[in-house]
Amino acid sequence: MSLRPRRVDFDQTWSTLLETVNGVITCGSVARATWNDRFSDVYALCVACPEPLGDRLYHETKTFLENHVKSLYQKVVDSNEENLLTVYQRHWEQYSKGSSFLNQLYGYLNTTFIKKQKYSDADLNYGGFTVELTDQMLEIGELALDTWKKFMIEPLKNHLLVLILQEINSDRHNNCVNQTVLHGVITSFVDVEEYKKKSPLQLYEDVFESQFLKETGDYYRSEAAKLKDECTCSEYMEKVIKKLQEEDFRSRKFLHPSSYGKVTHECQQRMVADHLLFLHGECREMVQIEKLQDLENMYTLLKPIHGGLALLVQEVEEHIKTMGMEAVRNLKGDNVPTQFVESMLAVHQKYTELIKKVFRNDQQFVGALDKACATAINYKSNPKMPCRSPELLAKYCDNLLKKSSKGSSETELDDKLGSCITVFKYLDDKDVYQRHYSRMLAKRLIHGQTASMDAEEMMINKLKQACGYEFTNKLHRMFTDMTVSNGLQDDFSQFLKEGPTELGLNFSILVLQAGAWPLGQSNLPTFAIPQELEKSVSEFEKFYNRKYSGRKLTWMHALCTAELKLNYLKKPYIVTMGSFQMAILLMFNESESVSYKEVTRHTQLSEKEMTKQVQSLIDAKILNFEDTVTTESVFQLNMAYANKRTKFKITAAIQKETPQELEQTRSAVDEDRKMYIQAAIVRIMKARKLLKHNLLIQEVISQAKSRFAPNIAMIKKCIEALIDKQYLERTQNSTDEYSYIA
Template sequence: MKKKPVVIEAYRHRVVADPNYAEKTWKLLEHAIHEIYNRNASGLSFEELYRNAYNMVLHKFGEKLYSGLVKTVTAHLRQISQSIEAAQGDIFLEELNRKWVDHNKALQMIRDILMYMDRTFVPSNRKTPVHELGLNLWRDVVIHSNETKTRLLDTLLDLVLRERNGEVINRGLMRNLIKMLTDLGLSVYQNDFEKPFIKVSTNFYCCESQKLIESCDCGDYLKKAERRLNEEMERVCHYLDSSSESEITRVVDKQMIEKHIMTLVHMENSGLVNMLMDDKYDDLERMFNMFRRVPSGLTIIKDVMTSFIRDTGKQLIMDPERLKDPVDFVQRLLDLKDKYDKVITTAFANDKSFQNALNSAFEYFINLSARSPEFISLFVDDKLRRGIKGVGEEDVEIVLDKVMMLFRYLQEKDVFEKYYKQHLAKRLLSGKTVSDEAERSLILKLKTECGYQFTSKLEGMFTDMKTSYDTMQGFLADHGAELGDSPTLSVQVLTTGSWPTQPSPQCNLPSEIRGLCEKFRNYYLGAHSGRRLTWQANMGNADLKATFGKGQKHELNVSTYQMCVLMLFNNADRMTCKEIEQATAIPMSDLKRCLQSLALVKGKNVLRKEPMSKDISEDDVFFFNEKFTSKLFKVKIGTVVAQRETEPENIETRQRVEEDRKPQIEAAIVRVMKSRRVLEHNNVIAEVTKQLQARFLPNPVVIKKRIESLIEREFLERDKVDRKLYRYLA
C-alpha cells in the first residue's frame, strides 16, 4: 500500500472563547513586569511571556497591553522617584545612578517580552516604541519631578565647581549621569544641564579673569588661562557631551581672553613688546595660540608687533652713531631680521600674514635712510673681501641669502647697483676677494631677482679680468726678454661702460714705470685698432722693495698712489705735503689719505710726519723712517679709505643715479604708450611706476617731467580737448 504524503497545513488561529482571556493574560504580564523591577526575573519564563504578549496583540488586545504597560511602569517609577528623593547628601547621585541602571535593564527585558507589539502594534497605531516610552517616563516621572530636577542640577554644578577649585570628584559617576541626560534626549541635556552650566561657567570665569588680571603678569595670566581651557576640554572628554566643547571653550575664550585682550597685549613690563624684547618664545607661542581663538586676536598681535618692529628699526636707522660703521649697521639689521624670523617660526607657527607684516615693517624703515643701499653694498664688500671668521663657503652662502633679503626690501635697487659695481671693481682689481665662486653666486642671485639687464655689466667685469690675463700673457711672451731687470708690470684693461670708472687726473708715474706703460700701450694698440687707453692710477697697486736703517729689507704692498709718493724719497730727504702734490699730481683728498696710511698707522709708518698729528695740512713735512721695523718681511699698507661716502660724494652719486634714471623712465613711458596708444595721466604714472619698481620707485614729479620732455620731442602729444590725456605718436 502506498503511504499518504505528509501535508503541512497553515496554522489555524484558535478562537478565544474565554471572555476573561485578555484580563488574565495581562495579569500574568503585569506580574512579570513587577518581578523584573523587583529584580526577581530569574524565575520567569520569557518564552511563555513573549507568547502571551504575542497572542494579546494577535487577538486585538494591543491597546490594553500598551496602556497597561504605561500604567505599571509609571507606578514603579513613582516609587523609584520617592526612593531617590529620600537619599541624602552624596548618596543622592549614587542612588539616582543605580536606579537608572536598574531601569535600563528592566526596560531591556520588557522590550524583549513585548517585541511583537513593538514591531506591529506600535507603528501601525503611531505609538511610542517601548524603549523610548521607558525613557520618556523616566524623564517625566523621575528626572522632572520638582525636587529631583533642581537637586540634580545643583549637585552636578556643585561638583563641577569643586573640581574647578582643585578637589577630586567621582568622574565616573558624573559621566554616567550626564550620559543619562543625553540618552533622554539632547534637548533634555541642554535644558536641564548645559544651559545652566554655561551660565554658571560664564560667571565663574568672569570673576576668575578679573582676579587674575589684577594679580598676574601677562605670561602667568596666559598660563592660567591656557590651563583653564585645557581643563574644560578635558572635562568634556571625561564626562560632558562632546557638543558642549564649543560652548564651554567659547566662554573661556571670551571671559579670559577677548574681554582683556588689549590689557594683556599692552600690560606694563610683561605684555607683547616685553615678550618680543626678551625673546620669551614660550609666552609668545602661548599668546598666539590663545589669541587666535578670539575674533581679531591675531590681528591685534600682528599690528602691535609690526608697530614695535617699525619703531625699533627706525631708531636703528636714524641713530647717528650706528651710521658711523656701515658693516655693524647692516649686521644689526640682519640680527634684527633673524630675531623676528625666529619669533615667527618658533612662536607664531610660521604664519604667512605675520611674515608679510615683518617684511612690510622692514621695507618701511630700511627705506627711511638714503644710505641703506650703500651700506648693504659695503657690508657685502666687507664679507667678500675679508671673509667671515670661522665660516665655510656654505655659511658664506647663508650670509649672502640674508643680504639678498635686505636687498629685496630696497626701493632704490639701482643705487645699490651703483655702489656694488664700485666695490666689486676694487675687489677684482686688487685681487682681494674671498672666492670667485662667492662673487659669481651673489651675481646669480641678483640676476634671478632683477633680471639680466641688472647684472650684465657686472658679468662684463669678470670677462674683462679674464681677457686682461690673456692679454698680459701675450705681452710678456712678446716683450719678456727685452724687459730684463725692469719692474714687473701687470695691467687690467677695463671696458668703458662696464666698470664704474670716473675720469681721474693723470698721476705723474715714476720714470721707471712710465717706460713700461708706454711699451704696453704700443703692444695693445698694435693688436687692437681703433681703441684708446686711459690709465687709472687710482685703481692700481704695487709691490716695492725697500731698505731701511741697518740694512733691514722689506717688501711693501701699496697702492699706485702710495708707490708714487714713496719713490719720491729715493731722491729727496724731506718733502712737504704741497711739494708731494706738485710732484705727483695726485688729488689732495686722495693724497692726504695716502700720507695718513704711510705715516700715521702704527706698525706700518714707513714715513714720519712733523708735526705729529692725526690731521694733515699742506705745510706738514714728511721724511723717510729709517727706524721702521716689522716682524714680517712682506708688509701690506692699506689705504685709509672712507668706509662710507662723505656727504658731498653721496650727493654726487645721487645726482649720477638721477641722471641714469631719466632714460629708463622715458623708455618705460614709451613702452606703456606704444601698447595703449591713448592713456590718462594718472594711469601713465601708475603703469610706469609698476614697470620700474623692480629697480627703483620713480617720483611722480620726475615722471611728469619726462612726459613733458617726450612731448617736446614729439613722441607723445596731449589731447586737444582733455589736457590730462596723452596720445602716442607713431
Template sequence: MQRLSMVICCKMNQNRWRLVNWLYEDIFEKPYLETCGERYKVEASRLLQECNVGQYLENVWQRLEEERQRCSMFLHDSSLPKVRARFVQHMVTDHLAFLHGECRTMVQQEQCKNLRTMYLLLRLVDNGISVLVSELLEHIKAKGLEAVAGLKGENVYMQFIENSLAVYDKYRGIINDVFDHDQSLLGSLDKACSFVINHRQVPKQPCRSPEMLAKYCDTLLKKSSKGLSESEMEEKLTKSIIIFKYIDDKDVFQKFYSRMLAKRLIHQQSQSLDAEEAMINKLKQACGYEFTNKLHRMFTDITVSSDLNNKFSEFLKKDRTELGIHFFIHVLQAGAWPLGQAALTPFSLPLELEKSVQMFENFYYNHFSGRKLTWLHHLCQGEVKLNYLKKHYMITMQTFQMAILLQFEKSNSLSYSELQESTQLNSEQFSRHIASLVDSKLITCENEVPDETSVFSLNLNYSNKRTKLRITAALQRESPQEVEQTRSSVDEDRKLYLQAAVVRIMKSRKVLKHNALIQEILSQSQVSFAPTINMIKKSIESLIDKQYIERTPNSADEYSYVA
C-alpha cells in the same frame, strides 16, 4: 516587511537621541553654563581686586586649564567649547580694556613670562592681540632707532648693520619663543625693521642704509678682513641679506655694491671668489636674476680675460716678441661694469709700458673687428721692483704713481712742474698721487705741504720691515665726489626705468586711467625702489612730450598709447 521594521527602528532611535539631547542641553547644560558664567564673573572681580596683572593672568590661565580638565572628565565633548566661550567672555573679554592697557608696560619692560600668558589669553578673543601687535611695533621702532642713533667713527657702517641685526635677532627670538611665531607679530617686526633701516636722520637727505650695507659687505669680502674664518664670513654675509630685504632703495645698494665689487675684482682684493659668487647668488634669490645680471657678467669678464691673456701670450711667442715686463690685462664690457668715462684724465704712458699696450691693441683688433678699446689707466696698477736700496722691495701701486716714480730713473731730484709735464696728469690727479708717494716715504719733499714750487727727491735711505707691500691710499677710498656721482647715476637710471615701465604698460593696455597707471608702476618698481608720485608724473609728462603716449580726448585723467 523587513524594510518597514528598519525604518520604524531608525525613527525610534532618532526620537530617543532627540529626547537625550533635550534632557542634556535644556535640563542640565543651560543651567550649568549660567551658573558657571556667574561664578566666572565673581571670580574675575575678586582676582582683579586681590592680584596684580601678572598674577591675574597666571590665575586665569591656570583656571582655564582646570575647566578644560573638568569638562573632559564629567561633561560631553560638545560642552567644552561652550564652557570655554563663557570663561573667555567673563574672564578675558569683559576686561579687555584693562588687559590692553597693561600691554604697553609689559612690552616696554619686556616681561616675557607675563607677555606669554597675555598672548595665550588674548588670542582667544577675536582681534584680541591687535593692541599687543601695535605696542610691540612701536617698542621695536624705538629700540631700533636707539641702537643706530649717534654712531661715530670710521666704521659707522659696521656698527649700523650689526646693531640693526642685534635688534632683529633679539625680537625675532622673543616672537618665536613667547608668541609662537605668530604672523601678526612677525609682521610688526618687519614693519619696525623697515622703518628703522630706511629712517632718515635728515628728512631731505637720502637714506644712507644702502650705501652702509654695501660698505659692510665690501669689508667682509676684502682680503683685509682679518680674524674671520670662512664660516664666520659666510654667516655674516647671510645675515646681511636680512637687512637687504628691508631696504627700500635696493637700486642704490646695487649701484654701490657693483662699484665696490668692480674695485675688488680689478685690484684683486677679493678674499675669495667663491664667497663673492655666493653673495651674488644670495642677492639673486632675494631680488631675482635681473637685479644681479650685471654682477654675473662682471664675473664672466674676469674669466674671459684670463683666457684672452693666455692667447695673447701665445701670440707673443709666435711673433717672438719680448715685452720686458709681465703684462696682464682685463677687457671689461662697458655695459656691465660701473666704471664710466667720467674719470678719464689726460695721461702720458711711461715708455716702459708703450710697447706692451701697442702689442695688445694689435692682437685684440686682429681677433675682434668692430670693437674699441678704451684704456682706464686710473684703474690700472703695477708692481715695481726697487733696486737702488740695500734691500730689494716689491711695491704694488697705481699706474699714475708708477709713472711718477719712473721719472726718477735718470734723476734723483725733479720739480713739481717737470713731473707733471712728463706725466701729463691734471693738477687734481697729480697732487693726489704725488702726495701718496710722499706719505709712503718713497720720495721726499722739501716743503711740508707739496705745492707747485716743490722739488721732490728719491729717498735713497728708504727702509721697511716688509719687502713686499702695496700703496692703496690713492685708490681704495671713495671720495665724496664718487659717492655723489653714484647717487646721480641712480637718479638717471630711475628716470629711464620709470619711462620704460610706462611705455611697457601702455603698450600692453593701450588705454589706461591715471590712477591705474600709477598703481601698476608702483607695483612693478617696488622690487628695486619706491618712486614718489611726483617722479612718476614727471616721467608721464616726459613721454607725452616725446609722443609715446597721449591724453585721451574725452578724459583728462586717461592716457592712450601712441602706436
C-alpha cells in the same frame, strides 16, 4: 522551521515574545535558544496569513515600552534627592543597552515593515512638503529611545538640570562628585536623539547646554570681578589661565564634545573680553620691561578674543622700533658699517627669539617685527638726504669679502653673508645697495682684493634668491669678464711667443664690458703712458684688433697697478702702486730731482690729479718734500728710505672712496630709476590701454617696491617724459586719464 507564511495566533505568540522582550530591555538572562526562537516569532508575525501582523506587533511593543519607562520614571522620582541622578543614570545605562539588543531582536520588523513606511532622507531634506516626524514609524531601537525621552526626560528635565548644575558647581568648588553618573546623565540627552539625521543635539542644547552656558557665564563673571579686585594684572592673568584650563578639563569630564569650544568661549568672554581695558592698560609697561612670562600669558588670553591682540602687536612694534632706532641712530667711529649691521642684527635676533618663544611665531608679531626693523634700517637722520643704510650694508659686505678680513672660517663667512641678506631684505632702496655693491665688487676684482671667489659667488647667489636674476645680472657678467680676461691673457702670451717682439716686462690685462661694470668712462683723466709701456700697449691692441674686429678698447689707466723694483737704496724693495704713481717715479731713472712742471709735461696729468698722486708718494716717504705742493715745487727721491718689509704697497688714490664717487653713484641710481619707472609705465599701459592717473601711480609703486620706494614726483616726471616721447597721451574727456599709443 519553515519560512513559509502561516496563520499565527497573535495573543499567544505575543505573550511568549513579551517575556523575552522584558528580559532583553532589562538586560536579563536570555538563553541562546530562546533568543533564536523569538527571532522566528517576530518573523512569523511579520509574514502571517492572511494579513501580516507587523503593525499590531509594533503598537504592542510601543505600549510595553511606554509602560516600562513609566515604571522606571516612578522609581527615579521615588528615590531621594541625593540619589536621583544615580538612580536615573543606572536605569538609563540598562535601558539604553537593552534597547540596542531589542533593536536586533526586531531586525526583520525594522527592515521589512517599518523602513518601507519611513520617509527617506531625500524626502526629509528636499521634499516640497512638511513632514511631522511624530507621524512616521520609528525602528524599535529608535522607538525605545524616543519613549525614554517622552516619559522620562520631558517630565524630569527641570529637576535633572537643577541637580546637574549643582553637581558641576560643587566640582568647581573642589568637592567630590561622581564623574561617571554626571557624565552618563548629561550624555543621555544626546544619546536619546542620536538616530536623528537633522539636529541630533537639539534636546541636549535645549534642555542642558543653553542653561549651563548661562550659569557658567554668571559664575565666571563673578569670579573675574573678585579676582580683579584682589590681584595685580600679572596674578590675574595666571589665575584666569588656570581657571580656563580647569574648566576645559571639567568640560571633557562631563560634557559632550560639541560643548568644549562653547564653554571655553563663554569663559574667555566673561574673564578676558569683558576686561580688555584692564588688560590692555598693562601692555605697554610689560612690553617695555620685557616681562616675558606676563607677555606670554597676555598673548594666551588675548589671542582667542576678536581684535584682542591689536594693541599688544602695536606696542611690540613700537618697542622694537625704539630699540632698532637706538641701535642705528648715533653710530660713530671708524667702523660704522660693522656697527650698523651688527647692531641691527642683534636687535632682529633678540626679538625673533622673543616672538618665537613668547608669541609662538604668530604672524601678526612677525609682521610687527618686520615693520619695526624696516623703519629702523631705512631711518634718515636728515630727511633731505638719502638713507645711508644701503651704502653701509654694501661696505660691511665689502669688508667681509676683502682679503683683509681676518679670522673668519668658511662657515662663519657664510653665516655673516646670510645675516647681510636679513638686513638687505628690509632695505627700501635695494637698487642703491646694488650700485654700491657692484662698485665695490669691481674694485675687489680689478685690484685683486677678493678673499674668495667662491664667497663672492655665494653672496651673489643669495642676492639672486632674494631679488631675482635681473638684480644680479651685471654682477654675473663681471665674473664672466674675469674668466674671459684670463683666457685672453693666455692667448696674448702665446701671440708674443709666436712673434719677434719682446716686451721686456710682465704685462697683464683685464678686458671689461662697458655695460656690465660701474666704471665711468666719461671724464677719464688725461695720461700719457710712460715710454716703457708703449710697446706693451700697442702690441696688445694689435693682438686684440686681430682677434675681434669692430671693438673699441678704452684704456682706464687710473685703475691700473704696477710693480716697481727700487734698486737705489741699501736693499732692494718691490713696491705695488698705481700707474700714475709709477709714471712719476720712472722719471727718477734719469735724475734724482724732478720739478712739478716736468712731471706735468711728461705725464699730461691734470693739476688736481697730479697734486694728489705726488702727495701720496710724499706721504709714503718715497719722495722728500715738506712744504705744500705747488707748480713750482721740486721733488727728490728719499735716498735714506727704509722699510721693514721688502715688498709693500702704496694705496692708489683711486682705491679710496671719494665724495665724487658717491655723488656719481646717486646720480646713476636716479637715472636707473627713471628708466625703470618709464619701462614699468609702458608695460602697464600696454596691458591696460586706458588708465586713471592715481591707478597708474599705484601700479608703478607696486611694481617698483621690490627694488626701491619710488618718489611720486619722479613718477609724474616720467609720465610727462613718455607723453613727450608719444608713448602715452591724455584722453580727450579727462585730464587725469591716459591712453596708450600703440
